[in-house]
Amino acid sequence: MIRTVLTDDEVLARQKLRQLLREERDIEIVGECATASETIQVVSEVTPELLFLDIRMPAMDGFDLIDALSTRHNATLPQVIFTTACDRYAVRAFEVHAIDYLLKPFTQDRLRSAVQRVRERSVNFNLIAGGVDDVDVSGGRHATRIVFKSRGRILFLPVTDIRWISAEENYVRICAGGESHFLRDTMGHMETRLDPQMFLRVHRSFIVNLDYVKEVQSDTEGESKVVMVDGEKIAISRSYRARIQKLLYR
DSSP, X not given: OEEEEEEOSOHHHHHHHHHHHTTOTTEEEEEEESSHHHHHHHHHHHOXXXXXXXXXXXXXXXXXXXXXXXXSTTOOOOEEEEEESOSTTHHHHHHTTOSEEEESSOOHHHHHHHHHHHHHHHHHHHHHXXXXXXXXXXXXXXXXXXXXXXXXXXXXXXXXXXXXXEEETTEEEEEETTEEEEESOOHHHHHHHSOTTTEEEEETTEEEEGGGEEEEEEOTTSOXXXXXXXXXXXXXXXXXXXXXXXHHTO
């Protein structure tokens, strides 16, 4: 059973969520809270595995609550699914490793898919504890998807779809097939989020996905370029040349 706490300052919202969760047979609701302070106390007492959390609440919002729970000594933070009527917090929610972000009013199917993500992550952690080292865990050390807003949409982009990333002043440009997306981020931060076995910094302004690299070309003057499978050519700076040669020719 997945021990679960519901936090929402609206009684009707908690009742509706409890009703929907009755269809999820492995969910055990062990607490309901209307405020952040109540949640901190309940989570400390019952140590749930899952927390359904509203964002806009009096005194402390959902992000303040997560910060407070994270600072507890030797305490494990439950997996978090945000439930809110506001879409503008989605990117921030996934930055704090939320499992999912449910926009009210959500359907039974949408709730079920969020709970399924909790189940899958729990299975992955159990496999890791049993000695499996190559399990892909969303929200772990390296991102498995990038979540961001683009043209009024919230996009969930698998990192495997990313071909290359470039710096564009105060933004990064993510090329994924025929689409490009601009995020207000830095190359350094993007590099830390991505698996170095898949992504390689070849220039101060470029990161490439090695799965989409076709070849490396060098000219008579010693300048090198990465040629991507779509024909795109990306310069390799001298300071990064040894790194890509080591990976491509190992």
